[in-house]
Amino acid sequence: MRLYWEVLRRGFRRYSTYRAATLAGLFTNTVFGFLKAYILLAVYEQRDVVGGFDATDAVTFSFVTQGFFVMLGAGHLELADRIQSGDVVTDLYRPVDLQAWWLAQDLGRIAFQVALRGCVPFLVGSLVFDLDITSDPALIAAFALSALLGIVVSFGHRFLVTLTTFWLLDYRGTSQVATVVTMFFSGMILPIGFFPDWLEALARALPYAAMLQLPVEVLLGKHTGSDLLALLGVQVLWAVLLLAGGRVLLSAASRKLVIQGG
Amino acid sequence: MTAVIELDRVSKDFVVMRKKGRLRRERMTVAAVDDISLRIDTGELVGYIGPNGAGKSTTIKMLTGILVPSSGTVRVVGLDPQRRRVELASRIGVVFGQRTQLWWDLPLIDSFDLLRHVYRVPADRHRANLRRFVDLLELEPFLHSPVRQLSLGQRMRGDLCAALLHDPAILYLDEPTIGLDVVSKARVREFLAQVNRDEGVTILLTTHDLSDVERLCSRLVVIDHGHVIHDGTVAEIKTMFGDxxxxxxxxxxxxxxxxxxxxxxxxxxxxxxxxxxxxxxxxxxxxxxxxxxxxxxxxxxxxxxxxxxxxxxxxxxx
Structure with a gap:
């Protein structure tokens, strides 16, 4: 465990070295927060409530999800580059668990991002708009847990996408598809309550909602009691399924490597 | 002398698909390593050379457990590398001249500290090893610089240190001097000779730079097309082929x-x-x-x- 904590710390430190990139990302995220907020507000000129969200919910959603944007990451992990270049061989020599190693590094990256990019768009947005999140401390705590689970689900998904590099030898295609699908079904582009019923039902049945839509709904105070527990249960289920799938695929990948060579 | 590396009639075949006609493909078996037997004793410094595609890397990958031989047996420090890969990992150090295990964005020292946790080296042991290698490799001036700012020679010295911090019994080096200038090469060679002599680390070195072999290795194994075509001292090979x-x-x-x-x-x-x-x-x-x-x-x-x-x-x- 100590090892993975050390990896997490280094993940944090690594990303803290890119100051200019962080500031540029911060600026972009905030601008897009405003863009999304104004587009959604145009919808609320016509209707008071869409998919269970009122105008304040929708604007709050816009800024919170912008903060989340970076946590979803690209469609793949940096590991994909290492697989493509063959550097992954040096990772396999070490007595470490590759999945745990990269999860720790991703959590470190996100821990750094959350501190800045998670909060600043929200704070700037709150200067202009009336943003409203739950004030119940128990729900805030539930949100923290739900957000963490969302990050693990997102990692589990990206790890799977990354491992396809072992077979396809190039990750750009799968990564791009994964990014678009994730953005769409996670609620990043539009709250999934805005979708037609059948599409919303589909989105809720996929793991993507567990990455973003569900944690933000918790923050907006949309779920309480057994409803909230069920939501967290769904997230845990996806996290376990995707991580287990990652392990199966990883052992298949190393078997392929062992049998067929680099 | 006890053997640390033993290969007994080891072969490794790869299946490749060859295009035959418009749609048909033919399975072809190519032997990358063909019936190699080799024994390396504790404390030897062996040069392992051969032209590109001769089977050098395939051999090294089998010795680390990343590849399984198609036939024959491999033993490294008495272990079957593929079955006991994790156990073996803490007994070997590996350096690839063209790859790095250091964290690109972080100070060199950070990668070293992490390796202590990767290999569970006791803190005092780690400290002593680190001090010794930092001195020998003269890493002190850039120990706190991010790895991406290091020159190739500095990075290579950093990688050598990283490969040795957990006291491995064997060090595999794949072209450790590739791209280095004359001074850096000399320094790396001097260090390897010292580690071999003073710490008793067995070293297996693949290289295309034959002056590495001439300066360093007591023994030279030449392979080509998957076969060992010479196994002996540098002087012997010169008399044999250098008439x-x-x-x-x-x-x-x-x-x-x-x-x-x-x-x-x-x-x-x-x-x-x-x-x-x-x-x-x-x-x-x-x-x-x-x-x-x-x-x-x-x-x-x-x-x-x-x-x-x-x-x-x-x-x-x-």
Whole structure:
């Protein structure tokens, strides 16, 4: 465990070295927060409530999800580059668990991002708009847990996408598809309550909602009691399924490597 | 002497698909390593050379457990590498000249600290090792610089330190001096010799730089097309394949090629001529006597083949 904590710390430190990139990302995220907020507000000129969200919910959603944007990451992990270049061989020599190693590094990256990019768009947005999140401390705590689970689900998904590099030898295609699908079904582009019923039902049945839509709904105070527990249960289920799938695929990948060579 | 690395009749086949006609493909089996037996004892420093595609990397991958041999047995420090890969990992260090295990964005020292946790090295042991290697490799001036700012030579020294911090019994080096300047090369070689001599680390070195082998290795294993074609000392290989000598003569004035029985003029450059002969057929004294009998000689010297020539001849004759 100590090892993975050390990896997490280094993940944090690594990303803290890119100051200019962080500031540029911060600026972009905030601008897009405003863009999304104004587009959604145009919808609320016509209707008071869409998919269970009122105008304040929708604007709050816009800024919170912008903060989340970076946590979803690209469609793949940096590991994909290492697989493509063959550097992954040096990772396999070490007595470490590759999945745990990269999860720790991703959590470190996100821990750094959350501190800045998670909060600043929200704070700037709150200067202009009336943003409203739950004030119940128990729900805030539930949100923290739900957000963490969302990050693990997102990692589990990206790890799977990354491992396809072992077979396809190039990750750009799968990564791009994964990014678009994730953005769409996670609620990043539009709250999934805005979708037609059948599409919303589909989105809720996929793991993507567990990455973003569900944690933000918790923050907006949309779920309480057994409803909230069920939501967290769904997230845990996806996290376990995707991580287990990652392990199966990883052992298949190393078997392929062992049998067929680099 | 106890063997740390044993390969017994090891082969490794790869299946490749070859296009045959428009849609049909044919499965072809290619032997990357073909029936190699090799034994390396504790404390040896062995050069493992061969042309590109000869099977060097495949051998190294089998020795680390990343590849399973198609037939034969491999034992490293008594372990089956593929079955006990994790256990073996803490007994070996690996450096690839073209890859790095250091964290690109972080200070060098950060990668070293992390390795303590990767290999669960006790803190005092780690500290002592780190101090020793930092001194030997002169890492101190850039220990706190991010790895991306290091020169290739500095990074390579960092990677060497990283590979040795957990006290491995064996060090595999894949082209550790590739791309380094003369000074950096010398420093890396000096360090390897020292680690081998003082710490008793067994070193297996693959390289295309034969001066590495000549300066460092007591033993040289040459493979080609998956076969071991030579296993012995550097001196032995020179006598075996390096039978030729060249007499270089500077004549008083330029003239036609000399005619010397048993020797052949391989180059003429004005008054200077190069005569190659086989030691087994004629002696240097006889060649020189014949030259002196035909022309006035101002200066002469005898050249031994360097290992580069020897190996080129082995590769091309194979």
């Amino acid at each position: 030729t000598r060249t007499v270089v003569v500077d004549l008083e004035e330029a003239g036609p090629s000399l005619v010397v029985p048993g020797a052949e003029v391989v180059e003429v450059d004005g008054p200077r001529q190069w005569l190659r002969f086989r030691r087994s057929e004629v002696t240097a004294a006889e060649v020189i006597a014949a030259v002196v009998g035909q022309a006035r000689v101002r200066d002469l010297s005898i050249e031994e083949p360097d290992i580069e020539d020897v190996v080129t001849r082995i590769y091309t004759s194979g």
